[in-house]
Every structure is written in C-alpha cells, then in structure tokens.
Amino acid sequence: MDKFTTLTGIAAPMPLVNIDTDMIIPKQFLKTIQRSGLGKNLFDEMRYTQDGQEIADFVLNQPAYRKAEIIVAGDNFGCGSSREHAPWALLDFGIRCVISTSFADIFFNNCFKNGILPIVLPADVVEVLMADARKGANARMTVDLEAQTVTTSDGQVFGFEVDSHRKHCLLNGLDDIGLTLEKVAAIDSFETRYAAQHPWS
Amino acid sequence: MTARTLYDKIWDDHVVHQAEDGTCLLYIDRHLVHEVTSPQAFEGLRMTGRKVRAPEKTIAVPDHNVPTTLDRANAATMTEESRVQVAALDKNAKDFGINYYPVSDVRQGIVHIVGPEQGWTLPGMTVVCGDSHTATHGAFGSLAHGIGTSEVEHVLATQTLIQRKGKNMKVEITGSLRPGVTAKDITLSVIGATGTAGGTGYVIEYCGQAIRELSMEGRMTVCNMAIEGGARAGLIAPDEKTFAYVMGRPHAPKGAKWEAALAYWKTLFTDEGAHFDKVVTIKGEDIAPVVTWGTSPEDVLPITGTVPAPADFTGGKVEAAQRSLDYMGLVPGMKLTDIKIDTVFIGSCTNGRIEDLRAAAAILKGKKIKDGMRAMVVPGSGLVRAQAEEEGLAQIFIDAGFEWRLAGCSMCLAMNPDQLAPGERCAATSNRNFEGRQGRGGRTHLLSPAMAAAAAITGHLTDVREMM
Numbered sequence: 278m279d280k281f282t283t284l285t286g287i288a289a290p291m292p293l294v295n296i297d298t299d300m301i302i303p304k305q306f307l308k309t310i311q312r313s314g315l316g317k318n319l320f321d322e323m324r325y326t327q328d329g330q331e332i333a334d335f336v337l338n339q340p341a342y343r344k345a346e347i348i349v350a351g352d353n354f355g356c357g358s359s360r361e362h363a364p365w366a367l368l369d370f371g372i373r374c375v376i377s378t379s380f381a382d383i384f385f386n387n388c389f390k391n392g393i394l395p396i397v398l399p400a401d402v403v404e405v406l407m408a409d410a411r412k413g414a415n416a417r418m419t420v421d422l423e424a425q426t427v428t429t430s431d432g433q434v435f436g437f438e439v440d441s442h443r444k445h446c447l448l449n450g451l452d453d454i455g456l457t458l459e460k461v462a463a464i465d466s467f468e469t470r471y472a473a474q475h476p477w478s
Numbered sequence: 479m480t481a482r483t484l485y486d487k488i489w490d491d492h493v494v495h496q497a498e499d500g501t502c503l504l505y506i507d508r509h510l511v512h513e514v515t516s517p518q519a520f521e522g523l524r525m526t527g528r529k530v531r532a533p534e535k536t537i538a539v540p541d542h543n544v545p546t547t548l549d550r551a552n553a554a555t556m557t558e559e560s561r562v563q564v565a566a567l568d569k570n571a572k573d574f575g576i577n578y579y580p581v582s583d584v585r586q587g588i589v590h591i592v593g594p595e596q597g598w599t600l601p602g603m604t605v606v607c608g609d610s611h612t613a614t615h616g617a618f619g620s621l622a623h624g625i626g627t628s629e630v631e632h633v634l635a636t637q638t639l640i641q642r643k644g645k646n647m648k649v650e651i652t653g654s655l656r657p658g659v660t661a662k663d664i665t666l667s668v669i670g671a672t673g674t675a676g677g678t679g680y681v682i683e684y685c686g687q688a689i690r691e692l693s694m695e696g697r698m699t700v701c702n703m704a705i706e707g708g709a710r711a712g713l714i715a716p717d718e719k720t721f722a723y724v725m726g727r728p729h730a731p732k733g734a735k736w737e738a739a740l741a742y743w744k745t746l747f748t749d750e751g752a753h754f755d756k757v758v759t760i761k762g763e764d765i766a767p768v769v770t771w772g773t774s775p776e777d778v779l780p781i782t783g784t785v786p787a788p789a790d791f792t793g794g795k796v797e798a799a800q801r802s803l804d805y806m807g808l809v810p811g812m813k814l815t816d817i818k819i820d821t822v823f824i825g826s827c828t829n830g831r832i833e834d835l836r837a838a839a840a841i842l843k844g845k846k847i848k849d850g851m852r853a854m855v856v857p858g859s860g861l862v863r864a865q866a867e868e869e870g871l872a873q874i875f876i877d878a879g880f881e882w883r884l885a886g887c888s889m890c891l892a893m894n895p896d897q898l899a900p901g902e903r904c905a906a907t908s909n910r911n912f913e914g915r916q917g918r919g920g921r922t923h924l925l926s927p928a929m930a931a932a933a934a935i936t937g938h939l940t941d942v943r944e945m946m
C-alpha cells in the first residue's frame with residue numbers, strides 16, 4: 278500500500294447524496310480477479326452513455342477535473358455493497374482522498390486498506406470545500422494527514438479527526454496482516470482457551 | 479457487573495487483543511466466501527506464502543455469477559469472465575482446503591442462505607463474509623457483518639479482524655403485525671424511518687413482540703437489510719425458535735456439545751438496564767405493506783401512498799429525489815398502485831427462503847400472471863428449491879406462468895445473465911433499488927414476496943391485502 282502523507286491536488290465536487298458503490302463501480306466490472314485497471318470504469322454509468330461515449334457534463338469528464346485527486350461528496354458516500362472494487366477504482370483513477378459529512382462503514386474501512394484517506398467533516402465545512410472544489414483546476418486543495426488539516430485554495434484551514442491506528446498505517450503504508458501476525462502468540466492462546474470454552478465452535 | 483447488551487456480550491467473548499487506543503483484534507468463528515470478493519485475497523496469500531489459518535471455519539460457495547437456468551451445467555451459459563471467476567473459487571477452495579459447495583452440489587445457493595441452512599451459523603458467533611448482506615446471520619444472535627477483500631485476506635490469514643467497537647442501537651417493534659404485513663415490510667419501514675445512514679456506526683438489536691413472533695426466515699429478512707439502514711450488523715437474541723431451527727443441521731453441535739452450546743446460547747440476551755446509544759420504537763400495527771418508489775432503500779412508502787415531490791424533502795435529498803424520479807420515470811402525485819410492472823423477481827438473500835416462496839405461492843395459487851409479464855422465482859439454495867418442489871409450491875409458480883429457476887443471487891445484482899433492460903420496471907423481493915442495480919437503466923421497486931406475487935397477477939403495484 279502506498280503511503281499517504283500530504284496531498285495537494287484538484288478536488289472534484291460531487292454534491293449528490295447517497296452515492297452508492299453500484300454507482301462508483303457497476304457490477305459488470307466486478308468479474309475481474311485483479312485489483313488494478315478499474316479506473317476507466319469508475320462511475321461508469323454516470324460517465325459514459327450506453328454505447329461508451331463520454332457524457333460531457335459529468336464532473337470527471339470536464340477538462341478541469343480529469344486529473345482530480347480529491348472528491349468532495351454529498352452525505353453518506355459509499356453506501357451499499359462491500360465491494361472493495363470501489364476504492365480500487367477510485368485509486369486506479371487517481372483519487373487519494375474523499376471528503377464528505379458521512380461515509381458508509383464498510384467503504385470507509387476499505388479506503389484505509391488501499392491508501393485512500395476518507396475525511397469526515399461537518400456540513401458547513403463540506404459546503405466551503407464544495408465551493409472551493411467548484412472553482413476548477415486552478416484551485417488546489419491541500420490535505421495534510423500528519424497535521425490533520427484540509428486547506429482550501431484560498432488558505433482557509435480546517436482540522437479533521439482520524440483514528441490513530443489508521444493514521445499510523447496510512448502515514449507509513451503499513452500492511453495490516455503483517456501487523457496482526459506480530460500478535461500470533463495472542464491469537465494462539467485465545468484460540469486454545471476459546472476452543473475449550475466453546476467446543477462446538 | 480454492569481448490564482450489557484447482546485452486542486457487548488458477543489464482542490467481549492471474541493476480543494483477542496485490545497490496543498491502548500481501543501482498536502481490537504476480534505476472533506472470527508465463521509468466514510463465508512464467494513467468488514466475487516475473494517480472488518484477490520487468495521492471490522494475496524499466494525504472493526506472501528501465507529496459508530488459511532482455520533480452513534475448517536471457512537466455507538465457500540459460488541453464487542453471484544452463476545446462471546440460474548436449467549442448462550447451467552453447459553459452460554456456454556456463462557460469460558468467459560464469470561467462468562474464470564467461478565473456476566478461481568473452485569481452485570482456491572481445493573488449494574487451501576476450505577469447505578466448499580460447488581455449482582454442481584444440490585446444497586449450493588446464496589452464501590447467506592447456505593450458511594444457516596447447513597448449521598454453520600450458530601448463536602453467539604462472529605461471522606464475516608466479503609458481502610454486505612452478511613448481516614443476515616444476525617438473526618441467530620451472531621455478530622455478523624460484511625467486509626472488504628483486504629479484510630477477507632486478513633481473516634483468511636489470521637482468523638481475526640481489526641475492529642473498533644460500534645455503538646448500540648435498539649429497534650423495537652411492539653405489538654403484532656397486521657395481516658398481509660411481513661418481515662420485509664418491517665425492515666423497509668425501519669429504513670424509511672431512520673434513513674440509509676441512520677444506522678452508520680451502530681450495531682442494531684431488533685427486539686419487541688413483532689420480532690419475537692417472526693419465524694427464523696422472517697428474522698433473517700429483517701437483519702439482512704440492516705446494512706441498507708447503514709448498520710454493519712443487525713442482531714436478534716436467540717430463543718426457542720432459534721434453537722429449534724439450528725438443531726439437527728449438518729454442522730450444528732450434537733450430544734454433549736449441543737447441551738453445552740445451548741447453556742451458553744441461553745445467556746445471549748441484553749441485560750435489564752443495559753445502555754443503548756439510540757432507540758427507535760415502531761408500533762407493529764402501524765406498519766403497512768410497503769414499496770420503494772425511488773433509488774435508495776430509504777425511499778419507502780405504504781402501498782396506499784402516492785409518489786412524493788422533491789419539494790417534500792430537505793437538503794441534499796431534494797436533488798436526489800428529483801434524480802430518482804427522473805430515473806424511475808415517475809411523476810409526483812401518482813398513486814403507487816398505478817405503477818405498471820414489466821417483471822417480477824422473487825428470490826435473493828433477503829427473500830429467497832422457503833417461507834418467502836410459501837407466501838408468494840399462497841397468493842398465486844390457481845391464478846395466472848398478467849399477459850406479457852416476465853416473472854421468475856429463484857430459490858435461495860438447491861435445498862430450498864427441492865423443498866418447494868416437494869411442497870407443491872414449484873407447480874403453483876409454474877402454473878401461474880413463473881419461470882422456476884436454479885439457485886443463485888440472480889437478478890438481485892444482475893451479475894449473471896438475469897438482468898433488466900433499460901427502462902424495464904421490476905417488482906423485486908431483493909434489497910437494493912440503486913440506479914442500474916438490476917441492469918443499466920432498469921427500474922426497481924422493492925417489496926415483500928406476497929406483494930410481488932400480487933403485482934405479477936395484476937400487472938401493477940398492488941395492495942396484497944385486497945387479494946387475501
């Protein structure tokens with residue numbers, strides 16, 4: 278997993294609420310047995326017509342946002358299916374950070390496993406960031422994970438909260454499985470005790 | 479000792495390690511696996527030379543991609559990509575030595591129907607699967623939730639999950655349901671009341687008389703859609719119905735182990751006075767048969783209602799409602815019962831169990847579906863299908879004009895050949911009415927199996943109470 282430290286990039290505004298994982302990556306693209314290559318189908322049914330032509334007014338098709346690295350989204354981003362193909366598609370497109378008032382739990386979790394930072398901020402702050410994102414390609418937003426701040430193109434700074442374990446893993450690009458396997462002795466002893474108490478499990 | 483909720487109790491019994499910041503390593507009792515969200519996880523194990531830590535607690539079954547037509551043994555019924563994905567699961571199950579129900583096995587079906595049916599899901603367990611509808615298993619009083627593929631790999635390698643504890647939410651359904659109202663109407667009505675983000679960060683415990691009165695099938699329907707309300711998991715305390723359902727299933731404990739398990743299971747309830755962070759109470763008698771009108775499961779209304787206007791909402795939902803109406807091809811003020819239906823889909827992990835088929839068949843018996851209607855029943859497992867045939871339900875469906883299919887996820891998410899065409903309108907017993915969910919441009923109205931059967935007969939959304 279790539280580290281996430283600071284990011285300065287174009288932010289795309291997507292104010293629609295309840296953007297679900299079927300929108301982010303429709304099911305016909307879940308048949309891959311790989312993690313990579315999904316970026317071209319990110320938001321496929323919003324981004325392309327049935328015959329594969331780009332829909333000009335979709336935000337990521339607009340010249341200003343084709344290289345966006347941040348999405349500022351409406352409430353409850355990433356609801357629906359557990360498909361990790363959603364963060365894989367975002368990452369493959371080049372998105373490293375999503376900002377919203379709320380995220381669905383499983384999607385939120387999946388982001389951290391893939392070096393994407395999901396940031397939860399109050400509605401009034403998201404509104405300011407949405408307005409900043411609407412300024413287009415000349416307006417770069419900066420996200421600093423170490424300092425836990427988002428800075429708008431005109432220098433307004435907003436702090437955000439992040440779980441300390443997840444922050445540590447993201448800053449250092451750490452693999453969860455490796456970390457857990459350092460505790461294998463604890464798993465072994467738990468398993469022995471648990472099996473004695475719950476012999477039917 | 480402090481009073482604890484059911485969620486607290488199951489959580490406490492599975493904590494392997496707790497870090498200072500509260501992050502926990504949680505032991506996992508059952509890991510269910512299907513073909514769509516697992517190939518990259520198994521590939522990760524191969525690349526790092528890791529094994530599956532507890533193959534005996536890992537159960538795999540292909541369900542999302544598999545065709546449900548009778549000729550599915552013929553490889554040509556699957557696209558090349560689907561075939562590769564199912565073949566990868568065949569190989570991974572064999573290479574890593576996990577329990578497996580291949581497509582050719584009569585026990586094959588939707589992972590969330592197979593798990594309970596085979597007795598893998600037991601009260602008090604932690605159950606995970608790379609699928610958000612894992613919440614289904616909470617009906618047994620097990621802590622069950624969906625995970626992503628990275629977490630699938632983590633559980634395969636370590637039999638644990640890194641978790642922070644969620645908050646407790648109580649959803650109480652008091653009193654009894656009225657005739658014609660089902661578990662599906664309960665779960666949709668709860669989402670209608672709380673919204674799709676209302677449960678985010680919570681584990682829901684469903685309780686109250688109306689929940690107690692549900693069968694195990696009904697309880698699975700309720701918990702299945704906890705995720706549609708934003709909650710990762712839904713729980714129902716186990717009781718005599720739970721124990722009776724579990725007893726004698728292939729992987730349920732027997733003899734002395736059964737007795738030991740039963741003694742433990744009887745401790746699995748929320749203590750008097752335990753704290754809930756949020757409480758929602760709904761009167762069972764106030765719940766009507768409901769349908770969805772929009773493209774979010776929170777867009778729920780009683781069947782007697784009318785299509786709402788965007789101005790009926792506030793904030794970001796105004797724009798979302800307009801978008802939903804455009805997508806669904808509906809105009810505000812229209813009576814829901816005037817919405818014409820092209821297709822009826824009965825099945826899915828929400829409503830693909832035997833009781834669901836009985837409820838639909840009771841409405842369809844001796845009747846025909848509307849001319850031109852496309853209607854299919856996709857049983858949740860090969861064993862549900864066999865039982866429905868034995869009970870004569872299959873013949874009722876066939877006589878009415880339904881297609882009688884083999885088991886799988888089918889048109890719930892349309893990864894297999896069962897899909898809606900653009901503009902086609904479907905009454906579906908599944909769980910998501912998202913844009914494009916059942917096929918690009920397809921329009922989905924979620925409802926109960928009995929309501930789906932009623933719509934199949936009349937050709938439009940219908941109040942099933944008028945046919946009872």
